[in-house]
Amino acid sequence: MQTFRLALPEHPDHPGVEQWAELRAPSTMRAGDAKALRKAIRLKANAGGGWDKTFSMGDLDDRADALLVRVIVNWSYELPVPAADPDSLDEIPIDAWETLRDAIEPHQEALDFRNRATTREPTPADSSASRTISGAVIPDPSTSQTTTS
Structure with a gap:
């Protein structure tokens, strides 16, 4: 499997210690990854039978976490990788989480059914x-x- 190592910001509790995450390459995205990402999209029907266009910033967070669970294969944190425990993503520093979110933009583009x-x-x-x-x-x-x- 093709992977790459991403440098993460320093952990505030461990200054001077290099932090990193190993992610699958965007070219390795498969149907199951697309399905997991789509399951994180919440659409609600309104009373008229159309789609409720309510949007929450949490929707983007859920999509990012759904994908991070599938693409992070290893990391330097003393936490289980997200595939083993998705709640681990809630325990990493916010700067690291934002770096990971930025890093998966190519993964999202590879899976984005709207652009196909x-x-x-x-x-x-x-x-x-x-x-x-x-x-x-x-x-x-x-x-x-x-x-x-």
Whole structure:
């Protein structure tokens, strides 16, 4: 697995001690990582059936922590890595947490479903009477044939 070491700010309780975290490379992001990130997004339906557009800064924190749990593979803190105990993220200095949040921006971009192409060009193997969304071939209902018995 490809990883990189990130230097973290000095821990106030341990001055002069080098702090670091080892993170997976953004290129190693997989479907499970995207699912975990999406689960951290809270959308609520309003009474009219649309989406409630209420936003909280805590939503961004939850998304960051969901991803940090999956990408931190080791660190210098005398705490369990977040994969073993997600609450460890609450115990690190705020400067270190902010450094980690900044470092996972490329990871988030790699998983951001809003920025991915939702259509692709048809290939010769695709039917001329189909359209594609994210690589799935969806038959054109105007050319579908139905049979009755």
